[in-house]
Amino acid sequence: MLAVSQELSTTSYALLGLLAFDAETSRDGLTGYELKQRADFTLRFYWTSPAMSQIYSELGRLSRAGYAEPTSARQGRRTTRRYRISEAGSAELTRWLADSEPDFPVLKHPVALRLLMGRLMAPDRLVGMLEAYREQLAKRRGELEAVLAGLDESGDTRYPALVARWGLAYYDAERDIVDETLGRLPGTAR
Amino acid sequence: MLAVSQELSTTSYALLGLLAFDAETSRDGLTGYELKQRADFTLRFYWTSPAMSQIYSELGRLSRAGYAEPTSARQGRRTTRRYRISEAGSAELTRWLADSEPDFPVLKHPVALRLLMGRLMAPDRLVGMLEAYREQLAKRRGELEAVLAGLDESGDTRYPALVARWGLAYYDAERDIVDETLGRLPGTAR
DNA sequence: TGTAGCATGTAAGCCGTTACATGATTGA
């Protein structure tokens, strides 16, 4: 397909990046389903892991733009498609990384938002909310640690490992802030 | 208007929270324009500051739900509307804070996303990107510090102040992580 | 035999943005 040079969304580039990484180790490419699994292991922590339906529509978009190449395989009356990054796709991804200026991160923090209105909450509810968040953080941290354990910090996954360490440090910082906030909460003698 | 009890979006509740806070100090309520300014001072750091057009549509929604009360004032051939939170709005906000479980925060981090694909970037471009981010962080931190300076840490703005400290600690942690990452980058003897 | 995991897709709809259109007030 013809690539009418229109910028893709960041999520599209993120998925293209997963295809690019896969191309280095595998020959066959990825199915939409597999791509979703990779996204759950990486993108989820620093971006978003798109819904399955979006994965499929992005793969369609990338194909139409000529950045991904599908190979179809029949099985029964169903088609399984595997997608590989194309030459044009590699070039475009590299160009995007070289040219585009990253926006400042966007944080949507429902816990901090509620704390902002802490005056309208019962004190113990506030404490409970922060403690629940602390637990969720610990769980997330564990998941990310498991991801890091599967990465080679000096091989071809050195950058993903660097980002995983970033994430771990972020979760640790959040935990510390939660603890400090709990200590500063009025009426808590913790 | 009749309140058909349907949950609002988090952004709606955030704006309702700003109206609730205003009600404690002022009598007249806020215009959409003023609400946007409040959002830029608070919500921006932990959530998002909605576009003007969304502010107006949310105010319409809150009015229709009976959670906000507009007072119209003619001036020339134009109408200026001020919105106050209603009794029902206060009740609903309190209910939401008491009942709803906050989702885990969502972070969309374009810098970390690009670092993930660091292999495909020129080393000095990568360093430049991180240094630029470091500067943006310092700027944001300054803005938030200015906000905190206008808050009373033991009065009725104690919770906003708590959240501002949270934000400052977060920016500091990010700065530290950037520095550490720069040190771990291959080929940099910093 | 039935259910869990692999696999693909469409439709409807919400949230939020940018672009556009308009007008009032204040001060340089």
Place this chain on the structure above:
DNA sequence: TCAATCATGTAACGGCTTACATGCTACA
């Protein structure tokens, strides 16, 4: 008198989610 700021809204559209529909494969 011109620009900036205050002020309100509509239209078009993109990104993303949930709900829904469908089918294959392995295994308990």
